[in-house]
Amino acid sequence: MADMTHTPPADIDLYRSRALKIGGVGLLACAIGFVVDRDHFFRSWLIAYLLFLAIALGSMGLMMIQHLSGGAWGVFRRIFEASSRTLPLLAVLFLPVVLGMHSLYPWTHPDHVAEDEILRHKAAYLNVGFFLVRALIYFAGWILITWTLTKWSRQQDEGDMSVNIRLQYLSGGGLVFYTFAATFAAIDWIMSINPHWYSTLFGFLFVGGHGLAALAFTIIVSTYLAQHEPMSGVLKPHHFQDLGKLSLAFVMLWAYFNFSQYLLVYAANLVEEVPYFIARTSHGWQYVALLLVVFHFAVPFFLLLSRDNKRNPYRLVWIAVALLVMRYIDLFMLVTPEFASTGENLHLLTGEHASSLFVHWTDLAAPLAIGGVWSWMFLTQLAQRPVMAVSDPYLREALESSGGH
Amino acid sequence: MADVMAHTDSSPALHGLMAEFETPTALVSAAERARLAGYRHMDAYSPIPIEELNEALGLRRTRLPMLVLLGGIVGGMSGYALEYWSQTMAYPLNIGGRPFHSWPHFIPVTFETTVLGAALSAFVGMWALNKLPMPYHPVFNVPAFVRASRDRFFLCIETTDPRFDRHATAQFLQSLHPVGVTEVAQ
Numbered sequence: 001m002a003d004m005t006h007t008p009p010a011d012i013d014l015y016r017s018r019a020l021k022i023g024g025v026g027l028l029a030c031a032i033g034f035v036v037d038r039d040h041f042f043r044s045w046l047i048a049y050l051l052f053l054a055i056a057l058g059s060m061g062l063m064m065i066q067h068l069s070g071g072a073w074g075v076f077r078r079i080f081e082a083s084s085r086t087l088p089l090l091a092v093l094f095l096p097v098v099l100g101m102h103s104l105y106p107w108t109h110p111d112h113v114a115e116d117e118i119l120r121h122k123a124a125y126l127n128v129g130f131f132l133v134r135a136l137i138y139f140a141g142w143i144l145i146t147w148t149l150t151k152w153s154r155q156q157d158e159g160d161m162s163v164n165i166r167l168q169y170l171s172g173g174g175l176v177f178y179t180f181a182a183t184f185a186a187i188d189w190i191m192s193i194n195p196h197w198y199s200t201l202f203g204f205l206f207v208g209g210h211g212l213a214a215l216a217f218t219i220i221v222s223t224y225l226a227q228h229e230p231m232s233g234v235l236k237p238h239h240f241q242d243l244g245k246l247s248l249a250f251v252m253l254w255a256y257f258n259f260s261q262y263l264l265v266y267a268a269n270l271v272e273e274v275p276y277f278i279a280r281t282s283h284g285w286q287y288v289a290l291l292l293v294v295f296h297f298a299v300p301f302f303l304l305l306s307r308d309n310k311r312n313p314y315r316l317v318w319i320a321v322a323l324l325v326m327r328y329i330d331l332f333m334l335v336t337p338e339f340a341s342t343g344e345n346l347h348l349l350t351g352e353h354a355s356s357l358f359v360h361w362t363d364l365a366a367p368l369a370i371g372g373v374w375s376w377m378f379l380t381q382l383a384q385r386p387v388m389a390v391s392d393p394y395l396r397e398a399l400e401s402s403g404g405h
Numbered sequence: 406m407a408d409v410m411a412h413t414d415s416s417p418a419l420h421g422l423m424a425e426f427e428t429p430t431a432l433v434s435a436a437e438r439a440r441l442a443g444y445r446h447m448d449a450y451s452p453i454p455i456e457e458l459n460e461a462l463g464l465r466r467t468r469l470p471m472l473v474l475l476g477g478i479v480g481g482m483s484g485y486a487l488e489y490w491s492q493t494m495a496y497p498l499n500i501g502g503r504p505f506h507s508w509p510h511f512i513p514v515t516f517e518t519t520v521l522g523a524a525l526s527a528f529v530g531m532w533a534l535n536k537l538p539m540p541y542h543p544v545f546n547v548p549a550f551v552r553a554s555r556d557r558f559f560l561c562i563e564t565t566d567p568r569f570d571r572h573a574t575a576q577f578l579q580s581l582h583p584v585g586v587t588e589v590a591q
């Protein structure tokens with residue numbers, strides 16, 4: 001370890017400006033979408049937003065688990081920190097969702113609620129004021145936790161070991177808050193698009209998606225860092241194997257939660273629950289469902305079983321990219337079948353309606369816009385600190401150990 | 406028996422020559438140098454797992470993962486087949502008007518038997534590939550070997566190795582700076 005300062009690689013600025021350019025083009029396209037096809041723009045924005053929120057929140061969760069567990073994966077802590085420090089930007093990027101509430105959520109229409117007995121009963125929870133207050137609480141909590149943890153981590157870098165125990169206490173409580181807040185956020189932001197439908201597993205599915213997105217993203221960033229000083233001498237095949245193993249676990253978790261949800265609905269066969277799956281297994285959506293089963297579960301599952309695939313970052317990184325794409329398609333599948341191809345929420349239309357498979361051009365513009373701006377923010381955060389938490393009490397173990405975990 | 410007769414003039418038949426080391430690093434580098442010197446029939450003994458040893462000894466990768474995969478596939482298919490046979494052929498029951506072949510209901514059992522098949526093949530396969538149970542092994546003839554489960558690291562080059570020569574191999578092991586080199590009786 002010749003370079004003890006662990007300054008981030010020099011070409012990070014190049015990627016920052018590229019990300020900002022892509023984000024700018026995407027934002028411009030989104031602005032056009034907002035003007036010409038507002039309903040589609042809001043739907044696309046929500047989906048893309050949820051993908052990058054998943055990376056940030058998942059990184060925050062992994063960061064807290066790392067503080068609690070210690071161990072060899074501390075070498076990734078700075079990636080988790082930089083990624084979760086994008087949360088203030090994500091709070092700002094949430095504003096279009098607030099603006100688009102009337103397009104996205106049927107329960108925001110008073111006349112619609114008045115006609116619907118179930119929605120009248122749900123109005124105590126599903127109303128605009130409480131929705132906004134809840135969103136405020138989620139973001140305030142997440143940002144406060146992230147800012148405090150990363151501040152203490154910075155003090156640890158400077159040799160203040162008194163923060164070690166505080167990092168653990170806050171991480172314990174923070175994980176509880178994060179999981180509860182994310183569960184309610186999943187209900188507010190996705191489930192209430194179809195306000196009659198409910199699933200108790202939905203929050204766990206949402207949080208599990210965060211873990212997988214964050215791990216895939218960490219693999220991509222680590223592969224980049226491993227090619228440059230100072231991390232090229234630090235990141236070893238066994239570090240990538242650890243990320244690969246965790247990704248495999250989250251791929252299985254995703255399949256397990258999704259199948260459990262499907263099996264319970266199939267077994268109960270209740271009129272409130274089955275329309276959700278009928279919508280997603282007919283009118284063309286069944287092909288997307290099949291795509292998810294094959295490429296969100298079966299293929300990555302078998303690829304990640306192989307030890308060689310996990311230890312070779314150049315193979316693992318392609319699995320990670322594919323997993324992020326599948327995360328986007330999974331979120332697309334959660335949201336889009338509840339909308340007509342004209343962009344309106346199906347549950348606002350009178351009479352019987354079914355959604356047929358469709359993709360709109362804003363579904364490409366929104367991920368570019370949010371992805372570009374978000375990546376710029378992430379790289380800015382990553383460049384501000386040493387890329388390795390040099391005073392992590394477990395770091396020596398992380399650098400030496402090569403097995404036994 | 407002819408082999409034994411050849412050695413009766415000096416000592417009993419040999420299993421191999423064993424060198425004792427104080428650190429895992431010394432053991433790994435010794436194994437590496439022995440492999441580079443052309444030795445293949447050798448084994449290392451350590452109180453802790455050392456991942457680098459596999460490569461240093463030039464061991465081929467274990468076939469156990471493939472066995473576990475096969476066990477899992479066989480287990481899963483048998484579980485599904487059992488459900489299919491019992492629910493559609495042997496004793497079909499109409500449950501809430503669902504088809505007899507309601508595959509989502511079969512998945513939990515399929516999953517469980519997959520795990521069972523994989524776990525059983527891992528357990529049995531591990532014993533079989535390690536040739537366990539093995540009530541006798543010559544390395545225990547070396548008195549110092551008791552420390553192999555505590556704080557010492559051993560490398561044993563076996564007589565079955567084509568390059569094994571009682572004197573040359575002993576000299577070679579001495580050149581690795583061990584704590585000591587011992588002959589291991591058969």
